[in-house]
Amino acid sequence: MNFFNENLLTILILLPVIGAIAVVGHQMFWKQESQLKWVTLGFTVVNFLISLALLGSAPQNASGFYFEKNVPWISAINTNYHVGVDGLSL
Numbered sequence: 001m002n003f004f005n006e007n008l009l010t011i012l013i014l015l016p017v018i019g020a021i022a023v024v025g026h027q028m029f030w031k032q033e034s035q036l037k038w039v040t041l042g043f044t045v046v047n048f049l050i051s052l053a054l055l056g057s058a059p060q061n062a063s064g065f066y067f068e069k070n071v072p073w074i075s076a077i078n079t080n081y082h083v084g085v086d087g088l089s090l
Helices: 002-006 008-029 033-056
Strands: 066-074 079-085
Touching (some): 002 008, 008 033
């Protein structure tokens, strides 16, 4: 569960991308347009539920960024993967 809490923002960012890839893959291989809305709805609902977990586990009355993740990405050009959410964005 600690891995989930540490990477909550990354999951919320990448889940719609994975959903879009799933929709494109579903369209290419199965060609059943009637099921596309259910695949899309499934990814949307999962993303919403994870965002509720983000809201529920946020610290109260703290200043600064919550769920901040800063990881070196491309060291040759000194680039980091840095995400976080502040109180207003939460």
